[in-house]
Each structure stands twice: as C-alpha cells, then as structure tokens.
Amino acid sequence: MKVIIIGSTHAGTTAASQILQDHPETDVTVYERHNNVSFLSCGISLYLGGQVKRLEDMFFSDPDDLRQLGAKLRLRHDVLKVDAKNKTITCENLETNEIFTDTYDKLIMATGSYVVVPPLFGIDNSRVLLCKDYAQAKAIYETAKNHKHVTIVGGGYVGVELAESYAETDHDVTLIQSHDQLLNNYVDKNMSDKVTKLLKEHGVHVYLNERVSAFSGDDQVVVETNKGKHTTDLAIVSTGFVANTDLLRGQVAMDRHGGIIINDYTQTSDPDIYAAGDACVVHYNPTGKTAYIPLATNAVRQGVLAGRNIFGNVQKYMGTQATSAMAIFGRTLASSGLPLNRALAAGFDAASVTFHDNYRPAYMPSTAMLTIDLVYDRKTRRILGAQLFSKHEVAQSANTISVCIQNKNTIDDLAFVDMLFQPNYDQPFNYLNMVAQMAVAQEKKRANQAVKEPK
Numbered sequence: 001m002k003v004i005i006i007g008s009t010h011a012g013t014t015a016a017s018q019i020l021q022d023h024p025e026t027d028v029t030v031y032e033r034h035n036n037v038s039f040l041s042c043g044i045s046l047y048l049g050g051q052v053k054r055l056e057d058m059f060f061s062d063p064d065d066l067r068q069l070g071a072k073l074r075l076r077h078d079v080l081k082v083d084a085k086n087k088t089i090t091c092e093n094l095e096t097n098e099i100f101t102d103t104y105d106k107l108i109m110a111t112g113s114y115v116v117v118p119p120l121f122g123i124d125n126s127r128v129l130l131c132k133d134y135a136q137a138k139a140i141y142e143t144a145k146n147h148k149h150v151t152i153v154g155g156g157y158v159g160v161e162l163a164e165s166y167a168e169t170d171h172d173v174t175l176i177q178s179h180d181q182l183l184n185n186y187v188d189k190n191m192s193d194k195v196t197k198l199l200k201e202h203g204v205h206v207y208l209n210e211r212v213s214a215f216s217g218d219d220q221v222v223v224e225t226n227k228g229k230h231t232t233d234l235a236i237v238s239t240g241f242v243a244n245t246d247l248l249r250g251q252v253a254m255d256r257h258g259g260i261i262i263n264d265y266t267q268t269s270d271p272d273i274y275a276a277g278d279a280c281v282v283h284y285n286p287t288g289k290t291a292y293i294p295l296a297t298n299a300v301r302q303g304v305l306a307g308r309n310i311f312g313n314v315q316k317y318m319g320t321q322a323t324s325a326m327a328i329f330g331r332t333l334a335s336s337g338l339p340l341n342r343a344l345a346a347g348f349d350a351a352s353v354t355f356h357d358n359y360r361p362a363y364m365p366s367t368a369m370l371t372i373d374l375v376y377d378r379k380t381r382r383i384l385g386a387q388l389f390s391k392h393e394v395a396q397s398a399n400t401i402s403v404c405i406q407n408k409n410t411i412d413d414l415a416f417v418d419m420l421f422q423p424n425y426d427q428p429f430n431y432l433n434m435v436a437q438m439a440v441a442q443e444k445k446r447a448n449q450a451v452k453e454p455k
Contacts, residue, residue, distance in 0.1 A: 001026050003310060004089060004104040006079050006247065008032040010296050011277025011303035012110030013066060018307025020069040029072040029102065031079050031091060082107070084251040084270050106272050106310040109248060109260060110303065113241035113278035113294050122215030128235045131158055140236060147233035148172055151223050153212050154238040155182035157326055160195060162236060163204050164328050173204045174230055176223065178211040186324060187387045188339040188373060190354070194389055198329050241294045243279050255281055259292040265313040266306040274310055276302035283319035286337045286384050286405055287346050293322045321385075323402040325395040334398035337385025337405045340375050349378045353442055355435035359392045361423050368392040372435045374411070378443065381410040386435075397432055411439040 003019060005012045008030050019026050063073050074091070080099070081090040087107070092099050115130045117123060127147075129140050150166045152159045155177030163175045175182075181192040182199075196206050210225040215235060223230040243259040253261040253269040260268055260280040268275050277299035284291040298320050305317050325334035343350035352375045358367040370390040376383050386401040388394040404414055414436035421428045429437070 001311070002103065002105045003028045003108065004102060004106075005030045005108045005110055006082075006089070007110035007112055007244075007277075007279070008034075008063075008073070008075075009110045009112040009277050010299040011112070011279075011306070012108070014300045014303030015108050015110060015274075015276060015307040016066055016071045017069060018304050019310070020066075020071060022308065023311060024070055026070075027072075028070065029074060030066065031074045031077045031089070033076065033078040033094065035075050079247060082247045082251065084248070084273060087272065104272075106274065108306050108310070109245070109268075109273060109275040109279050110277050110299075110306075111244040111247065111279045112299075114244050115237065116240045116242050117237070118212065118239060120212060120214050122217075122221075123237070125215050125217075125221060125235075127221045127233070128215050128237060131162065131236055131238045149174070149231075149233045151176065151221070151230055151232035151235045152238060153223070153235060154240065155179065155206075155208075156185065156238065156240060157183065157324070158238040160199070160328065161326060162238065163199055164202070167199070167202045167204050174207070174223075174232060175199065175204055176207045176210050176212060176225065176230070178209070180209050182206070182208075183333075185342075186322075186335045186339065187333070188341055188352070191333065191335075191339075191371070191373060191387045191389055194331075194371070195328060195333060198331065202329060241278065243292065243294075245279050248273070255290065255292065257292050261290065262302075262317075264316040265309040266302050266317055267309065267313070274306040276306040283317065285319040285321055286343075293320060295320070295322060295324065297323070318406065321402040321405045323398050325398055331389060331391050332394050333387070333389050334395045335385065335387040336398045336402040337383070338375055339385060339387060340373070343375050343377075343384050348384060350375055350384060351378050351439075351442065352376070353435060353438040355431060355438060357431070357434075358427075359390060359394075359431055360426055364423055370394065370431055372397075372431060374414075374435045374439055376411050376439055378446075381412060381443070383409055383411060383414060383436075400432060411436045411443070415440050 003026055005016055016028050016030055019028055066073055076094040078092045078094055079089050080092055088101050088103050090101050149172040151174040152162050153176050160182055163173050166173045181189045182195055183192050199206055210227050212225050214224040216222045221232050221235045223235055245258050245260055260275040262268055262275050262280050266274050266276055278294040281290040282293050282298050305315055308315050321336045323336040340350055340352045352373050355372040359370040360367050368391040370392055373387045375385040383404045388397055419430035
C-alpha cells in the first residue's frame with residue numbers, strides 16, 4: 001500500500017510511526033513545507049521563560065527516527081493541490097522549485113492549524129508577531145531580547161502563558177483580551193479571576209473587553225482598541241487557531257469553520273482519506289457533538305488511530321473531554337469538560353458547586369488551599385466538567401475527572417468512588433469525593449425545597 005501523509009505535525013509523525021511499526025512493508029511518504037517536524041508549540045512559553053534552554057529540544061519526533069522506520073520524508077516540500085478523485089497530489093520542492101505529482105492509495109491529512117490573523121490595519125508591521133511554529137518562536141525570542149515592553153493580544157492559554165513568561169523575565173507586559181475574562185473557552189469567570197489576579201500581582205497590565213482594531217507606529221507599535229491606545233515595543237498576536245484544510249475544500253465534508261469531519265475511525269467522507277489533529281474536528285464527549293478543539297493530546301491519539309485504521313477500521317476514536325492544564329506562578333490550573341457557562345449555553349440544566357479547602361490535613365507540616373468547581377447536569381446527575389486551582393499539583397485530578405466524563409459517571413459515583421487516603425496526599429475523603437458530595441447535598445436540598453413549596 002502507498003500512503004501519503006501531508007504534514008509532519010504531531011498527528012502526521014505519529015501516524016507514520018504507527019503505520020511502519022505495524023506494517024513495515026508500507027510505502028509511506030510524508031510531505032512537509034517546513035524544514036522541521038512536530039514542533040511542540042505548547043513549549044514556546046517554557047523557552048521564552050528560560051525553563052527550556054534550547055528551542056531545538058521542543059520537537060515531538062526526530063526525522064531520523066522516521067527515516068529509520070522506513071518513511072520517506074520530503075521536508076521543504078509544499079503540497080499545492082490534492083485531487084481526491086484521481087488520488088494524486090501536486091507538490092513543489094521549495095529548494096529547487098520543481099513541481100511534480102505523486103499518487104496514493106490512502107491519504108492522511110495532518111496539516112494542522114494556523115494562527116487566526118485578524119484583518120487589521122498594520123498586522124504586517126515587523127514588530128507584530130504571531131506565535132505558533134518554530135520560526136515564529138525564534139523570531140519572538142530574538143526580538144524580545146531588545147524590547148522591554150511586550151503587548152500580547154489574546155487571552156487564551158498561549159496568551160496567558162506568554163504573559164507569565166515575559167513577566168518572569170523582567171519585561172513590562174500588557175495583555176489584551178476581547179472577552180470579559182481570560183481563558184473563556186476553558187474555565188468559568190471565578191477561576192479566570194484568580195489567574196487575572198495573579199498576573200496583576202506580577203506586574204502584568206490586563207485589559208478585558210477590549211477589541212484590537214489596528215496596529216500603527218514606527219519606532220514603537222501603537223495597539224489601537226475600541227477603548228483607547230496602548231504603546232508598546234513589540235506585539236504578539238495569539239487570537240486562536242483555525243484548521244489548515246484548504247487543500248481538501250469541496251472534496252470532503254467539513255464543518256462551518258473548515259474542520260474536516262471524520263467518523264469514529266478518523267475517516268473522512270472520502271473512504272481513502274483520513275484526517276487527524278488540528279485539521280479535523282473531534283467528538284466532544286460532554287455534549288456528544290462534534291467540535292473543533294486543537295490540542296496536542298487529540299492530535300497524537302488521532303494520529304495513532306489513522307495509522308491503524310487505514311488498513312481496516314479496527315479501533316474507534318473515544319472522543320475527548322479537552323482536558324488541559326497550565327502552570328502559572330507556582331500554581332496549577334487544570335480543567336476537563338464543560339465550564340458552567342458553556343454547559344448552560346449547550347442547553348443542559350446545569351449547576352455547579354465549589355470546594356475550597358486544604359488538600360491535606362492541617363496537622364501536616366504544610367498544606368495548600370485547593371479550589372474545585374464541579375459542573376453537572378441536574379436531570380441526569382452526570383458530571384459535565386471540572387476546574388481545579390492550587391499550589392498543589394492538581395493536574396492529575398483533572399485526568400480523573402476526564403475518565404468520569406468519558407464513562408458518563410454521576411455525582412453519586414464520584415462522591416464515593418474508592419480513592420486512597422494518606423495524610424501526605426489528601427483527607428480521608430479525597431477532595432474529588434468531597435466536591436461531589438457537595439453536589440449531592442445541593443441536589444438533596446433542592447429536592448426537599450421543591451417538596452415543601454406549595455403547588
């Protein structure tokens with residue numbers, strides 16, 4: 001079988017590895033327009049903050065490893081066209097400018113995503129940078145060396161992590177967000193407020209409900225918004241990502257945002273084309289619907305499945321809870337599933353409870369406060385999501401919540417599920433048990449009140 005993979009993203013390299021491990025006789029060719037493979041963009045802030053010394057270490061896969069497995073790696077090759085009907089691609093060698101065609105039996109689209117570039121005046125200013133790939137990360141690092149004041153546009157994970165990194169490296173930092181809170185896709189406002197407070201305590205100027213309209217200026221950049229102007233030395237735009245799927249537009253089914261629609265086996269509407277990673281949608285288990293959620297965790301899983309399933313649909317994609325975490329100024333913020341505001345918007349009869357207490361007994365030499373917001377559906381009592389914040393490492397607890405959502409567990413299940421107790425780690429009832437018990441108590445109180453109220 002001849003397989004072409006377009007894109008050496010996390011999904012692309014994982015798919016290639018999986019194919020050649022299971023079926024080493026397969027003819028696998030990977031086309032990549034850049035000169036590197038599977039860059040971990042989530043590690044950019046670690047590099048900028050000095051926690052990772054070499055940006056070259058932030059690669060998920062090694063080209064030589066893929067070649068040793070038997071893959072043909074075509075770096076600096078830009079795929080110009082995919083002809084799904086005739087199962088061909090047209091490609092340009094960016095080193096020689098040669099244009100040629102290639103054929104496939106199966107195609108895996110792993111073209112990833114790109115930064116949303118707002119159609120703003122001045123976006124092409126040399127001091128207005130994007131943040132996604134290796135070259136952009138290098139440019140940001142080099143440019144920021146000689147620029148004291150950095151302004152970040154966009155308050156998602158990337159924007160917040162960049163703000164922390166620059167604040168920790170003696171920069172004057174401004175963060176501008178168009179919504180009324182940071183991290184609005186991941187957490188509710190009370191959790192976001194904790195992050196905003198931390199940023200401000202470390203000198204970051206946070207502006208909410210401000211939408212950037214233009215960039216201007218010569219010696220300095222003037223960031224113009226609906227509420228005024230901010231003068232800065234360097235602006236970094238991190239306003240989200242969109243699927244890079246133009247090559248297949250009109251040839252396979254896509255959602256309204258351009259994400260390729262896949263079935264349970266990562267197969268597109270064309271049976272000989274599979275898709276994985278940021279190029280396609282995911283099955284979002286909290287709602288039971290498809291969604292576009294560009295995360296590395298989704299990409300590597302879908303890449304493995306695409307590599308397996310092109311030989312016959314053998315393993316289904318389990319979907320995702322969009323579980324994620326970030327470290328910020330010595331704290332961990334982690335989440336899985338739906339925050340309350342999004343659960344309500346999705347049509348659930350949703351409610352939440354908040355646990356706020358020490359994660360382990362006060363008699364221990366030290367402890368730390370922990371806040372958990374648990375979101376659930378009142379009708380079914382099913383867990384929809386949770387958010388955790390603490391100096392204590394709570395990221396693995398978000399993974400536990402992820403399993404609960406995946407398995408459609410209820411607040412009653414979580415309230416008494418077996419979890420270890422050891423004073424080094426938690427209370428006799430683990431904090432996940434306790435927040436679920438709060439939800440059970442809240443629903444019992446609600447039911448009692450309904451009985452007492454006259455009809």
